Amino acid sequence: MTLGNTTVKQTISTMSLLTHLLACLFGTGSWVSVNGLWVELPLIVPHIPESWYLPSYLSILIQMANIGPLFITLMHRFHPGVLNETAVIYVIISLGTVASFLLGFFWKDTAVVAGVPRSVALLALTFFLATVDCTSSVTFLPFMMRLKPQYLTTYYIGEGVSGLLPALVALIQGVGVVHCTNNTQFWNHTLNSYNSSVTFDLQAQYQPANFSTEVFFFFLSAMMLVCLAAFLLLNYHPDVAREHPSSRSTNRVKERSQKNRKWVEEKPMMEPSRPENHKHRSSFGTGAYSWMQVFYIFAILAWANALTNAVLPSVQSYSCMPYGNKVYHLSATMAAVSNPLACFIAMFLPIRSLLLMGALSVIGSAVGAYIMGMAALSPCPLLVHETSGGVIIVFAWIVCVLTLSYVKVIIGVILRDEGHSALVWCGAVVQLGSLLGAATMFPLVSVYSYFSSGDPCNTKCP
Template sequence: MFNKEWKLNEYLTYILLTLVFLSSWTDINGIFTELPQIVLTQPEGWKLGTYIGLVASMSNIAPLILVFSKCIFRKQSLNVIPINYIVIIIGMSSCLLLVFFWSNTTYIYNRNRSLALFILTFFLALLDCTSMVTFSHYMTRFRREFTSALFLGESLTMVIPSLLAMMQGNGQLTCVPSSNNNTTIAIYKTARFSVSIYFLCIFFILAVSFIAFVLLQWTKIAQTSSQDATKEPMMLETNNENTMNIMIDSDSTIKSQRHKLTPLLYLLLLSGSAYTSSIIFGMVFSISAYVLMPYGHQIFYLGTILSPWMFSLVWLFGTIKPFIAKRYLLLLIILGSITFSFELTLAFRSPCPPLINTMKGNVLILVIWLSTFLLLGYPRLVIANYVRLHSSNGMFWFGANVQFGALMGSIVAYLLVETFSLFKEQLPCEKIQC
């Protein structure tokens, strides 16, 4: 997984980079994970998730400005360090304010609305959307083998909130017969600690991330891990052979024609990162209730708790096998598209999809649900490795395309769920005759 010749400082650098990337999406993922507790007190009910997704999408204005700046000032290098400081501090401040104001409502247009939650969510998403681009570009300051730290941190942004939710007892309920005995109602169990304490824990995670970034910038820990253009060129081409030499460290090179990209293939891979991100970050979680809930609250709970761990498996695969042949890359994306299409079909048929109330159906949907994250997540990691080798700006455009894909996916999901109301949700403990 790691280079056996690494020194202590290089291991510390990898850990610090992972901690830095925790500030990307931990807060927004934390809000979505905490929704079962938040909706119990907020006036929007379960529609709150859709509204939060829309508010988060609006914050893509920040990475859009970065992309335009990159295009206009293409001859000048982008210094992402001050941007990273700003966005992490904004995220920390917003998360701290959530501790005190998450439940506040404001009377607007004849009804109470969670205005404070929406505003603070916007600023948190501003951190996440911007950091996806700036952190990706920041990785070019370090050697290639440190790229996987970006994806480890990304996976932990989902795993840690889910662990906190499990410790809190979030989303656990019992189905109790109603007074007329014809229906059942969901009774949520009392959480072990409050929503405010939950957001305080998220704030401390962001604070640790900020400290890690300061250590990387103001100490010599990362000095031996930085990218040295004279010792580790991104790409070398010999005059006598049409071969690319990829430097792993200052002493060894890997000659591999398979890693070479044409301009067209480079653009296709960036498009692939946008496509996979549109599904993973834009659509899958938005339709999770319509896909999983018809098979029972236990399946819904397992699906939402286990899915973040799939990103950790993606990171593990990426450290073991950072590159695969491009034809296999395409094959995995096609397979992931098939599993997602199956999930989308189930969402359209909700609340009466096939094989409900059967063990076969429960196992099948859980396997398909988790497989989508692996089949589309791993190619996205491999694409990052390819584009980084192709261009010094590859990681910047990778991050921009990831964010663009997530935006497009969330817009499509919002249209399907909210505007056209094409899905019918099954509430917890609700019995429907199919």
Template sequence: MFKNILKDRVILVDILSVLFGISSWVAVNGVWTQTPLLVERLPEQWNLTSYVVMIVQLANIGPIVYSILKFKFSLKAIEKPCIHVTLGIGAVACLLLSIFWDKITVINGTKHSVAFLILTALLAVVDCTTSVLYLPFMAHFKSKYLVSYLTGQALSGLIPSFIALAQGASDNPECVNSTTTHEVYPKYPEPRFSVSVFYVCLLVLVLFSWTAFVLLNRMGRCRKELVLYSKKSSGFKAGLGRTTSTGSDVSSDSSIGSKTESFDNHSESNAKPNNESNEQNISRKTFITLLLTQAYICSLTNGLLPSIQSYSCMPYGNTAYFLAVNISSIVNPIACLIAFYVKPKWIIHTLPGVISLGTACAIYAMVTAVLSPTPPLQNTGAGNALIVLTWIGIAGLFAYSRACIASILRNNTGAGHNSLFFCGVFTQIGSTCGAVIMFCIINFTSSFVSTSACG
């Protein structure tokens, strides 16, 4: 069986495709895994997560600009140069973050981490743009290598989380009396390695990906795996672009793309009965319901909930916040992988229950954030465990739900690509609405209250 898998494959191309895929969302995922440390050290404090979420949504200007350039110039003329530019910007931004992430700027008497926010915005633009750049580039290669790229894309979320876990959670702070002002302030213990070292690790990953991209283009053994596209195959390529270009969630994109790869491989092997058995006609009512559900889920997972995670978790301690962020990042792609292997009939039966359970977790997370800084079960082991499990549940249940919705839409008879295009549109609508609404509530009202660890 293993020999059949490796048959007619060039392992070097697989390895380089994985390395190339790692850079797709590694920077933004890396920034997010550091938020438990950053909210302690940057002046935005608990509001920082709302800034990061809003920046990521605004960064979708990148794909828009690239789409305009693609229509104005030929794809062949701009595709590779644009990938080089994005990788270059990502590498420079990671390097600068390792140096300037904690530099503070005073504006109108108020402290702001301007350098961190600007560099994070650059990384967000780069990562958002990869959604419309990388998959079309991989479409130049034989379709069997797409799954290798998608594996790398999944690792772009897993690797930063594992590095952050190795970095370790800073324990709860020690309250120290200032010798000059006689005020009590929190002194946070340092993790195993600093935030600066973490960003250097991200820089190394981006450089590995950049090297892989160069080798995919230059090495003769890799170029032999390229395919020439006819009008028919370019439709497949366009379908891939529509499948992932507008989604902002890494794992969801990976799941959708994996199903496209599976569909294409079945077609190549003339396994038509399997394809047909998965296809189904979706009524207009069901189609609209699925799109609205997708928008609802993404408004929570990409907008509302990440913005208030610090308010929800920080009252339970730094360790609880650290575990909630990083374990959730690991669970997300695993949940999508599970959805990939679930039979269509089981998806239909389990999806409403999974979404309901995810909504229950989201409500509890929202309640703890609103009641911050004194949420239920604070300073208890049960409370700490419950809040971590709640956020893990949100990540896993909604990631599974998004992947299932994408699967249903992908198998919509005769309209899979168009269905996924609208799925991407509603993904972005929901994400943007959730981010804007919560950013305004957090920063312009007193609905959410933070406090000092020694307050």
């Protein structure tokens, strides 16, 4: 009997690990394509006419792609049940796979538009990739309702890995490694005189990567295929099916519902600010939160995503490059590590306190303000010639991403308990925040040129 119980426990453990792995791989496909484009910019920019204006163009294209989430959200609102969520996910993952693959062939191709050469293929395919990734916010999250609540946190870990993995591959690739070479020139003052002057000039030379940009895009396409395979297994693998709440007996479902109701009733004790009178509760989800609290949660969600998805990525190079190429890559990599780390922490410490959520948002925003300040001072930010300057900016990126990512995961966990519709709105607010952030940064970066990158080899700072 003991042996039989042990076998059952091992089977359950294996099944649980398999589901966690598939949920993580499924989440990895959510933003891997767009994140991959961001980290590959140093190798893309020298070969395209848009040069370093490309990041701001990417931000606008990504936000224009919110037409996908808008359509999904409106369909859920006005025609619930009509849209086949599973079919939509199959379509967007397949589209992402094909678009990433085509980028490997056409990313350098240009066409003349209004008399100016433009990277039409790159921009068009980027729009399709952005549409895929933005739409994943309102389709992948609701799909996770089919599994137990703990798998949502695993999904968020995978979403964090979608930024970490391309960053690590880019490091192996050797993206944007700069060496300053001496370009000394001799000038004669007069035609018949031996008097001459020497001009010392350093020229930035980007070292060739260990493998090409084409190979990197094929890697992104392969990651989308892995995401598709994980989604297929989440839908059809018999062991994973046992993790679906709908596959359990009616009594087990009722028992879980009773526990959820009991937890909701006990939540006012955990959150003193929550009204005890049912008349003051909202009609949102289970009604456990007042409309003021719902607005508070969504406002923080929009703000956190505006910072992490649009505002800060637009100025990352300006805030870090003055301290050196190594600092830039270290900050990008450690920021990418911080995202899944925050999700991992949330798996074991899912603190749902609205007060803590606000406090962490304030801390992350304050550190983000320091990052913006250093970007505005570029190419001569504070402590530019000091090692401590580079250490502080890397630490700032880690703290900012870590705190705001934790806030986003906790909000996702809270809204997961409020039902399928709440997660759809969660994805919509994520994209709305990102849209507002990008709309704010585009004119500052591309129109008014408030930020200056400087020359990595010749910039003189006092």
